[in-house]
Amino acid sequence: MERSEALLLYQDVFQSDPNPACAFDINHAIVAFNQAFSDEFFRVYGHRAQPGETFPALFLPDQGEIIAGYLDRALAGEAFTITERFGHPDFASPMWEIFYNPLRAGNGEIIGAVQHGVDITEQVNAEEQLASAQEALRQAQKMEAVGQLTGGLAHDFNNLLTGMMGNLELLQARIARGRLDDIDRFINAAQGAGRRAASLTQRLLAFSRRQTLDPKPTDVNRLITGMEDMLRRTVGGASHIEIVGAGGLWTANIDAGQLENALLNLCINARDAMPDGGRITIETANKWLDDRTGKERDLSPGQYLSICVTDTGSGMSAETIARAFEPFYTTKPIGQGTGLGLSMIYGFARQSGGQVRIYSEIGEGTTVCVYLPRHLGDAEETEADETALTVAGATGQTILVVDDEATIRHLIDEVLDEAGYTVIGAADGAAGIKVLQSGARIELLITDVGLPNGMNGRQVADAARILRPGLKVLFITGYAENAAVGNGHLEAGMELLTKPFSMEALAAKVGEMMEGNCR
Known part of the structure; x- marks a missing residue:
């Protein structure tokens, strides 16, 4: 009699609640529910629940197993809340926040479980809409930043290109007329614009965290x-x-x-x-x-x-x-x-x-x-003599240059040829490997890091050192392929030179490596 009175009391309380509430016995059978529960269950499953029905059996099979697990947790004495979507696809599938509690008799014995649900579909939808609006705002801000970046970049580069092209055009016109006086002024102005363009590119790479670092x-x-x-x-x-x-x-x-x-x-x-x-x-x-x-x-x-x-x-x-860190x-x-x-x-x-x-x-x-x-470690000691190195009297040493840009290969060829080196050029990694597999004598490999046709410069260098252990390697790169070159941790006999570099810097670096002064 005590158990029935307790359940009737719970049923009276349930009826005053506008949210679905239901009580179950230890066998998962429905013993009491309020009108809100009856109406909501009918809305989402098309069935009017009745006392005595086994509650998990009223759901789709996969949902029924989940509900049974929740009821068992409550019958074991646990009070908890779950947020999940339940319903029949032919009717409705709202998002529910459901509270489970054990139902106890006067002596504390667990005689069942109570389920109290709140339909939070509107709240979830509002949160999803807010998240979508925030993402759209972030995308708009990104596009604004990209527009600001590209606009500033185009403005600065157009100025620099005008300086380079205009001075070279005037230089060409003067040479064509045989006027060689004061031509250094135009050359210096074009070179100055080029250096500023290189500096601008380096700053952009730094901003985007794509610069090639040599830590x-x-x-x-x-x-x-x-x-x-x-x-x-x-x-x-x-x-x-x-x-x-x-x-x-x-x-x-x-x-x-x-x-x-x-x-x-x-x-x-x-x-x-x-x-x-x-x-x-x-x-x-x-x-x-x-x-x-x-x-x-x-x-x-x-x-x-x-x-x-x-x-x-x-x-x-x-x-x-x-806004201080925004580009431009x-x-x-x-x-x-x-x-x-x-x-x-x-x-x-x-x-x-x-x-x-x-x-x-x-x-x-x-x-x-x-x-x-x-x-964690000591700083590297630097050489006291900071005098610029020059390439001195190379005696026919051979250098392999791997770069897909023909203009760069020809520039390097010209500089090193004048210094007395023999230069062999290759347009990609596969061509470079063929040279290394031949009987040609190679003292130094100069390779771009970003190469076409599936093999990057680091892979070329690794293959080269298998074929020729201890071969010196100079990486040249215009982009931050840091992972490819070891994230700044190069092996002994390997060095890095970042594009754009001056021909004087290239000659000095090659001279340093040929003299055995590389790390």
């Missing part, structure tokens, strides 16, 4: 100290530079040249923020980031070193900080900045496993901090 264990304090004179000359006498290097600063495994470019850009930005002069402080520090701090900086927990550049200038608004975004007057400096620094830091953060307030100056992961 080495680096003493960052020593690198900054070595740049001090250049930085002072660059920012001018109105801006005072102070360097505060942390004692015991950890080593960073980075591309030192790219870090130098980043620091130079940060100091130029700091100078421009202080038109009446001021103080620039470059400070290094060791940082150990825990989970919370790492999340704040979007970095994995661990050991990092920071390089922070602080100025006493005009500062940035929150809106400017939010700049607050400087037209013609006084490409808007790629900070985006390049951000790309370099992220590609190196680090991060960049800006801390600023209007009128209070700006601090830009570059975080780089610690390298």
Whole structure:
């Protein structure tokens, strides 16, 4: 009698609930339900449930097994909530949030289970619509960024191409008329435009984290100290530079040249923020980031070193900080900045496993901090003699050049031929391997990393070293195939030269490798 009274009481409570509610005995049979349950079950299954029916048997077979499992959990004493879609495909399949609880007698004995459901279909649909709208917004923002990027890129490259083409056209016209006086002016102007185009491309690759990095264990304090004179000359006498290097600063495994470019850009930005002069402080520090701090900086927990550049200038608004890393975004007057400096620094830091953060307030100056992961080991020693290398009297040594761009092969051929080398050219990896399989004497392999026809430069180099163990290899690349060249970890006797490079740099690198000075 006590059990029946309890179930009747539950039935009365159920009837006042606008959401479906149902009670079951220990055998999964329906013992009580409210009107909302009866109406909803009929809506989604076309059947009016009756007391005494085994509830899981009323569902489709695959759904019935799931329902039985939920009831067994509740009958074992567990209270829980599930979110799932239930219904018959011929009627309706709403999304339900269903609460399960054990049903107990007065003495605490479990005598059944209670199921209480809420139709959350509208809520789920609204969330899906919101997510879809947010994704559409993100895509629109991406397209806006792409438009801004391509517009800025086209503007800058059109200017540079005009400078190159115009000067070469005037040079050609003067030579045709036999006027050879003052032609160096046109050559220098065309070369200058070419160098600026190369710099722009490098900055774009840095922004997109696609630049070819050549990381080495680096003493960052020593690198900054070595740049001090250049930085002072660059920012001018109105801006005072102070360097505060942390004692015991950890080593960073980075591309030192790219870090130098980043620091130079940060100091130029700091100078421009202080038109009446001021103080620039470059400070290094060791940082150990825990989970919370790492999340704040979007970095994995661990050991990092920071390089922070602080100025006493005009500062940035929150809106400017939010857009500072966008390509071609700049607050400087037209013609006084490409808007790629900070985006390049951000790309370099992220590609190196680090991060960049800006801390600023209007009128209070700006601090830009570059975080780089610690390298467990000592920095590499650099040669004291920084004199440029020249190619001296090659004695018929043979170099194999593999590059699919005929113009580049011919340029390299011309430079190395004048230096006394014998050059063999190949347009792809397969052709290069055939040369290596022949009896030709080869002292050095120069190969592009990105090659057509299924074999990249690293694969050519690996095959070459199987055929000729210890063969020296110089990789040349205009794109960041970092995985192909070992992510900056090249084997002994391998070097990397990034396009576009000067012919003087190529000759120096080849001379260095031929003399046995490569790592």
